[in-house]
Amino acid sequence: MNLDKMLSSIRSEILDQIQPTDQENQKIKRILSQIKEILKNYNKYHHNFRFDFISAQGSTGIKQTHLRHDSDIDLFIFLNPKDYEEVIEQDAKNRTKISALFRRLCDQWVIPALKADDFEEVYIAYAEHPYVSTRTEGYEVDIVFSFFLPENYIQKKGPITAVDRTFYHSEFIQKNLGSTQLDDVRILKAFFKNNYSYGDKAPIARGGFIGYAAELLICYFGSIWNIFRNFHTLPYISVDFFNRSTDKLRKVPRFQNDFLLIMDPTDKMRNVAASISERAWIYCSKKIESFLKNPSIDSFFMNDPLSEINPESKEINSHYVVIENVQISDSHYTKIRDKLYSIAESVKNVASKEFDHSERFPSVEYSIYFDAIKKRFCIAFYTSKFHISDTYMRRGPKTDRQRNFEKFKAKHPDLVIKEGYSYVEETRTYTNFLDLVSAEFKGRTFKEIEIINISIPKKYEFEESIRAVFVLKECILPYRIELDHIVQMVIS
Numbered sequence: 015m016n017l018d019k020m021l022s023s024i025r026s027e028i029l030d031q032i033q034p035t036d037q038e039n040q041k042i043k044r045i046l047s048q049i050k051e052i053l054k055n056y057n058k059y060h061h062n063f064r065f066d067f068i069s070a071q072g073s074t075g076i077k078q079t080h081l082r083h084d085s086d087i088d089l090f091i092f093l094n095p096k097d098y099e100e101v102i103e104q105d106a107k108n109r110t111k112i113s114a115l116f117r118r119l120c121d122q123w124v125i126p127a128l129k130a131d132d133f134e135e136v137y138i139a140y141a142e143h144p145y146v147s148t149r150t151e152g153y154e155v156d157i158v159f160s161f162f163l164p165e166n167y168i169q170k171k172g173p174i175t176a177v178d179r180t181f182y183h184s185e186f187i188q189k190n191l192g193s194t195q196l197d198d199v200r201i202l203k204a205f206f207k208n209n210y211s212y213g214d215k216a217p218i219a220r221g222g223f224i225g226y227a228a229e230l231l232i233c234y235f236g237s238i239w240n241i242f243r244n245f246h247t248l249p250y251i252s253v254d255f256f257n258r259s260t261d262k263l264r265k266v267p268r269f270q271n272d273f274l275l276i277m278d279p280t281d282k283m284r285n286v287a288a289s290i291s292e293r294a295w296i297y298c299s300k301k302i303e304s305f306l307k308n309p310s311i312d313s314f315f316m317n318d319p320l321s322e323i324n325p326e327s328k329e330i331n332s333h334y335v336v337i338e339n340v341q342i343s344d345s346h347y348t349k350i351r352d353k354l355y356s357i358a359e360s361v362k363n364v365a366s367k368e369f370d371h372s373e374r375f376p377s378v379e380y381s382i383y384f385d386a387i388k389k390r391f392c393i394a395f396y397t398s399k400f401h402i403s404d405t406y407m408r409r410g411p412k413t414d415r416q417r418n419f420e421k422f423k424a425k426h427p428d429l430v431i432k433e434g435y436s437y438v439e440e441t442r443t444y445t446n447f448l449d450l451v452s453a454e455f456k457g458r459t460f461k462e463i464e465i466i467n468i469s470i471p472k473k474y475e476f477e478e479s480i481r482a483v484f485v486l487k488e489c490i491l492p493y494r495i496e497l498d499h500i501v502q503m504v505i506s
Contacts, residue, residue: 017309020309021239021309024309024310024311025197025201025238027311028201028204028311028314029197029200029201031082031315032081032082032200032201032204033082033197033200034080034081034082034083034085035082038082038083041151042074042080042085042087042153045087045150045151045153045155046070046074046075046087046089049089049128049155049157050068050089052127052128052130052131053068053091053123053124053127053157054068055127056123056126056127056130057123057127060122060123060126061122061123063119063122063123064093064094064097064098065091065092065093065094066092066093066094066162067092067162068089068090068091068092069089069090069092069181070087070088070089070090071088071089071090071158071180071181071183071184072086072087072088072180072184072225073085073203073225074086074087074088075087075088075089075184076184076185076187076188077183077184077187077188077196077229078196079187079196079199079200079203079225079228079229080200081200081203081204081207083152084207085153086153086154086155086156087153087154087155087156088155088156088158088180089155089156089157089158090157090158090159090160090177090180090181091119091124091157091158091159091160092160092161092162092181093159093160093161093162094161094162095161095162095163095174098115098161101115102161102174109142109175112174112175113142113143113144115159116143116144116145116159117138117144119159120138120144120145120146120159121138124146124157125138125146128146128148133148133150135148135149136148137344139156139346140345140346140349142176143158143159143175143176143177145157145158145159158177158180160175160177160178160180160181161173161174161175161178162178162181163178165182165280168182168280168281169280169281169282172281172283172284173281179278179280179281179284182280183226183278183280186233186279186280187226187229187233190233191229191232191233194237195232195233195236195237198232198237198238199225199228199229199232201238201314202228202231202232202238202241203225203228204314205298205301205313205314206222206223206228206294206298208313208314208315208316209297209298209301209313209316209489210222210294210297210316210485210489211223211293211294211297211298212224213225214348214351215347215384215386216291216294217381217382217383217481217482217485217489218291218293218294218297218381218485218489218490219291219292219293219294220289220291220351220352220355220382221289221290221291221294222290222291222294223290223294223298224286224289224290226286227276227286227287227290230253230255230276230278230279230286231253231276234253234255242302242305242306243306245298245299245302246299246302246303248274248295248299249273249274249292249295249500249504250504251275252264252275252276252277253275253276253277253287254275254277255277255279256277256279256282258277260275263275263277266283268283268285269285269288270505271505272285272287272288272505273287273290273291273292273295273501273504273505274287274290274292274295275287276290292497292500292501293489293490293493293497296493296496296497296500297489297490297493300493301313319480319481319483319484319485320477320480320481322484322488323471323480323483323484323487325471325472325474325480325483326472330471330472330483330487331470331471331472332400333396333397333398333400334394334395334396334470334471334483334486334487335394335395335447335448335451335452335468335469335470335471336392336393336394336395336467336468336469336470336471336474336479336480336482336483337392337393337394337395337451337452337455337465337467337468337479338390338392338465338466338467338468338474338475338476338478338479339354339390339391339392339393339463339464339465339466340389340390340391340463340464340466341389341390341391341462341463342389342462342463342464343461343462343463345462347384347386349462350384350391350462350463351382351384351391353460353462354382354384354391354393354463355382357455357458357459357460358380358382358393358395359380360454360458361380361395361451361454361455361458362378362379362380362395364450364454365378365395365397365447365450365451365454366378368406368408368440369408369440370408370409370410372406372407372408372409374402374406374442374450375397375399375400375402375447375450376397376398376399377396377397377398377399378395378396378397379395379396379486379490379491379494380393380394380395380396380486381393381394381482381483381485381486381489381490382482383478383479383481383482383485384478385478388478390476390478391463391478392476392478392479392481392482393455393479393482394471394479394482394483394485394486395447395451396486396487396491397447399447400446400447400448401445401446401447402442402445403442403445404441404442404445405439405440405441405442406439406440406442407430407437407438407439407440408437408438408439408440409435409436409437410422410426410429410435410436410437410438411435411436412434412435412436413431413434413435413436414434419436422436422438423436426438448468448469448470451468452468455468456468467479471483
């Protein structure tokens with residue numbers, strides 16, 4: 015079988031497993047219709063809040079790029095900005111009044127409407143933009159308020175809120191992708207998901223490839239296999255529907271620190287890929303490289319990490335620490351995720367460097383794996399050397415910095431001089447990696463979580479912590495040196 019026939023066969027086999035069934039699509043349509051009527055009727059007989067229309071957006075809405083049994087439902091309530099002109103004008107900078115408006119609409123309209131119809135799990139999801147989340151019949155449903163703005167307004171002035179682009183995102187995909195390409199989007203999304211690199215729940219990093227980015231990549235390159243052939247070039251090119259050069263875009267201040275450039279066709283000054291981690295790109299790039307050498311459907315369906323990692327092994331317990339937490343607040347999972355990433359980065363920095371910036375524990379890295387429904391948030395830390403010496407030589411001032419050197423010598427008469435620098439032997443507080451990680455994390459914890467366990471992997475409580483070890487061991491550590499080099503070349 016030649017390569018083209020093999021790829022065609024693999025594509026058909028994948029689609030047989032990921033395309034939504036007709037029954038599933040009808041169920042989604044029924045749920046959407048039901049919730050729309052609930053919201054309209056409640057508003058009609060209660061507050062009569064002004065709105066233009068209610069429409070299903072996202073992959074299960076107009077775009078129709080969702081996967082079988084693996085999609086959320088996004089329902090948007092579009093507001094006419096003229097009806098809320100006073101709020102918008104008063105809130106030109108910090109958006110607090112707009113946020114308060116959305117909160118009021120959630121509290122007084124959406125939540126009571128759903129609860130009156132016996133939706134049990136209904137809550138406000140806090141991001142910068144309050145919206146309502148609920149679960150029904152196995153689907154997570156997000157109900158979001160958005161201003162309906164003319165497209166030329168967004169192109170010239172930008173949106174009022176980030177989600178104001180959503181309508182035009184959906185419209186662009188609907189107009190520019192045919193049925194074959196919509197299925198290619200599904201394949202690409204399945205590939206990202208099964209390689210730990212999709213969305214804001216991606217275990218490989220804080221931000222993976224989002225659905226809209228996958229859709230734009232298919233639109234730009236034309237097909238799934240064209241993307242695969244060009245995926246390794248993404249850091250060095252720009253995916254731009256306005257035909258601007260990569261050099262020109264890299265000179266724009268807001269894009270200079272972005273690893274990938276996938277420009278929004280509905281807003282020329284927005285990089286859709288700004289939040290996509292370089293970790294996600296390099297791991298997927300390596301998996302694609304392997305796939306092209308030996309095409310197999312296995313690349314699109316993940317192995318269970320619990321069968322890949324033995325938490326009892328000496329190697330795992332000689333290099334890794336797991337931290338297991340449960341969420342004890344109603345905060346949106348992204349808030350917990352972001353705080354944990356910030357804390358993990360701080361712990362990494364402390365574990366890696368002594369006071370004088372010399373090495374402490376070598377090659378420290380981490381990954382975070384969480385289950386938002388179970389409210390479990392687990393972190394795995396790695397070091398190549400679990401135990402370090404009791405003391406180290408702390409570097410002081412250079413000998414030719416006479417004033418500083420004399421002060422340092424007065425405090426440390428037993429100092430030694432090497433290559434023009436003064437050094438003094440210091441006793442370390444922590445020589446065991448587990449002890450340091452535990453102390454540093456506990457000192458930074460926050461009220462929305464409860465620490466369940468900090469230990470070596472064989473003493474784990476939650477399977478998510480072993481999954482975190484797997485992602486760190488297999489998806490992050492093998493590529494970190496190469497990735498650092500690429501990042502330096504791209505972002506210089």
